[in-house]
Amino acid sequence: MDDLPLADLDAFTAVAAARSFRAAAKKRGVSASALSEALRRLEAKLQVRLLNRTTRSVTLTEAGTRLLDRLTPALGEIAGALDQVNEMRDSPAGTLKLNVPTIVAREILPPIIGRFLREHPAISLEVTAEDGFVDVLAAGFDAGVRYEERVERDMIAIPIGPSRQRYVTAAAPDYLERRGVPGHPRDLLEHACIRHRFASGFSLPWEFGEGEAALTIAPPAVVTANTIDLELGAAIDGLGVIRTFEEFIAPAVAAGRLVLILEAWTTSFSGPLLYYASRKHMPAALRAFVDFLKREQRRDHR
Structure with a gap:
């Protein structure tokens, strides 16, 4: 032995x-x-x-x-x-392994990790982007990022990134000229839509509004994909209506390549959370990242 x-x-x-x-x-x-x-x-x-x-x-x-x-x-x-x-070193060292959704990897994490790694040059970061649910500890990750309804209750969770996000609906100007502008979510049942499918094969219905005014539909899809790049490209090419995170389509909207529609039916929800196990000895790299996020939150609320 x-x-x-x-x-x-x-x-x-x-x-x-x-x-x-x-x-x-x-x-x-x-x-x-x-x-x-x-x-x-x-x-x-x-x-x-x-x-x-x-x-x-x-x-x-x-x-x-x-x-x-x-x-x-x-x-x-x-x-x-x-x-x-x-932890007794002057600066924490090691590798921090995170599992995060695509939206977080693309739109939220880059500026955060830039500031963090400049502050902690002895730490390296490994990020895996996937949208399905993952048992982060069993999969070998130090922590994960998910939205509130996907975080296990026995985990510690702290905010990372924006406190609120929105789901919006948009289409290309030429599509709206050809097919007309929908005035109500139910009108989308007569439109071509671009929908997202998770790696598991599940495609979520589209939810509109909030509270008692909320409604859910499953519009017909002209394109279904598990990559936002293809979905955005299809929408910009005028193939159909897209509904997704506001951050994904903001550049195309600003450039006039997509137009927001059904703005009264925009859905707002709480932002993502970093979650990790409550354990006696946190890895030094994770502890440094958690402390960094907490300082960022205090700074943002001043």
């Missing part, structure tokens, strides 16, 4: 949590073959199989399950001890 490398044990926990060599390698920034070799060494030293591997799946054996149950808190304690030492 004395010659069991800690890195091999860590590689095992990463693959076991992701149930995939490729997914674990992507999150760790290493090759899948490096993780596979680490698992081969570990199983050879222990003389027991920890993972069942097929071309389609990776599953834990009984021995692997028992080892993972004991290793997870132990490795967490080691990480906490190292972070405590890190």
